[in-house]
Amino acid sequence: MAEPEEITFRSHPLEEYVQMIERFHGHLAPGVLLGGFMVELAYQQLPTEGLFDAISETPTCLPDAIQLLTPCSAGNGWLQVVDSGRFALTIFEKTTGAGVRVHLDADRLTPGSQLSNWFLKLVPKAEQDKAQLIEEIVQAGSRILSFRKVHVDLAGRRQKKGVKTQICPVCRESYPRDHGPRCRHCSGERMYYRDAS
Amino acid sequence: MAEPEEITFRSHPLEEYVQMIERFHGHLAPGVLLGGFMVELAYQQLPTEGLFDAISETPTCLPDAIQLLTPCSAGNGWLQVVDSGRFALTIFEKTTGAGVRVHLDADRLTPGSQLSNWFLKLVPKAEQDKAQLIEEIVQAGSRILSFRKVHVDLAGRRQKKGVKTQICPVCRESYPRDHGPRCRHCSGERMYYRDAS
Structure with a gap:
């Protein structure tokens, strides 16, 4: 070969x-x-x-x-x-x-x-x-x-710039304000772990 | 300092x-x-x-x-x-x-x-x-x-192994069978580009 x-x-x-x-x-x-x-x-x-x-x-x-x-x-x-x-x-x-x-x-x-x-x-x-x-x-x-x-469709791809952050009232961590009133973990949307006992 | x-x-x-x-x-x-x-x-x-x-x-x-x-x-x-x-x-x-x-x-x-x-x-x-x-x-x-x-919740994370593939009847490319009868591009679900003219 x-x-x-x-x-x-x-x-x-x-x-x-x-x-x-x-x-x-x-x-x-x-x-x-x-x-x-x-x-x-x-x-x-x-x-x-x-x-x-x-x-x-x-x-x-x-x-x-x-x-x-x-x-x-x-x-x-x-x-x-x-x-x-x-x-x-x-x-x-x-x-x-x-x-x-x-x-x-x-x-x-x-x-x-x-x-x-x-x-x-x-x-x-x-x-x-x-x-x-x-x-x-x-x-x-x-x-x-x-x-x-x-x-490539750029309209669907452009990253959001300048999104404000705020502190989640439940976990007290910073997250993008446009995710809603709680972060995605505390809203249950992206909850992949629990605290170890 | x-x-x-x-x-x-x-x-x-x-x-x-x-x-x-x-x-x-x-x-x-x-x-x-x-x-x-x-x-x-x-x-x-x-x-x-x-x-x-x-x-x-x-x-x-x-x-x-x-x-x-x-x-x-x-x-x-x-x-x-x-x-x-x-x-x-x-x-x-x-x-x-x-x-x-x-x-x-x-x-x-x-x-x-x-x-x-x-x-x-x-x-x-x-x-x-x-x-x-x-x-x-x-x-x-x-x-x-x-x-x-x-x-970490492993049940939600384990990667699927051994998923069969098949050829999409529209684009003729191989894709995981469990995505459905067409690939996600041809079904419109993940269509991020169009062919350049």
Whole structure:
């Protein structure tokens, strides 16, 4: 099998990107490796100049590829997850919404391959050959990806700036005033814990 | 003013953590710096052994402190945002739900300080003294934080494993079968873009 040459992810060579994944994500996840090809393909289609935001259409794996290879992070607001459930990401110019959406094209997967079995969840994880799967991803690269130019709806995305805060009368913590008279924890809307006894 | 000594964030010295923030978050955000003190305080209260997940109660800044200082990332599923709107985070043992919640205690802020004005959004960003604000955060450290032991509701959090996928009849992309007969984009539920003309 031919050695894939000059594979880079935003100028990081493959080996370096693999190490970045292991360090940040905890292990070499196939989805984050694939995500690297997706981010790279998106940037190849974007203007070289511009300020770009990113959307991952799944909370799994792709957010980490985006965070490793772009300036967008979960906490700086430039990365957002819009969970359509699809394995796709969009990178777009933040003031115009003009961007590129990349997805994995299931029609291009070889039936019976590790990659097909993994992506379509046809085989339980314990029965997958991880090394072979990684090799197939590297060999396939962007050939299993499709992209299209899109316009992102900015009206629905702009972050609210300057929202006032106030102290919740129940928990005495600060929260955005537009959430209502109590914070979302004390109103029961986002109550994920109880005090330990 | 006394030099703060031996401030570390999960064993990273202050200067190193500042660089990590600038690299990952794009700039030295006060909220990510504060988040470092919060993560450190949480770990000081947790058992030294264990596998921990994290929850940020805000999408702003704190997710990046968690991602920089813990094994939890947005894409590996160990970090989740439960947007209560409060400046708080919880780190908890993933199998038992036993953990520690840390929040910034507004009652301990000095009225009129840069820190108080910033946190309570009393002064527009353009009028804030960023260098002084950072200095006040470093000087305050964990003294403005409170923590409590909590139990996280795991029943509401466990990720679904083994959900089958299927191809959406409209867009021909793979998506989780339990989302319904069409993917969430094609059903209109998560439609954030249109094709560029």
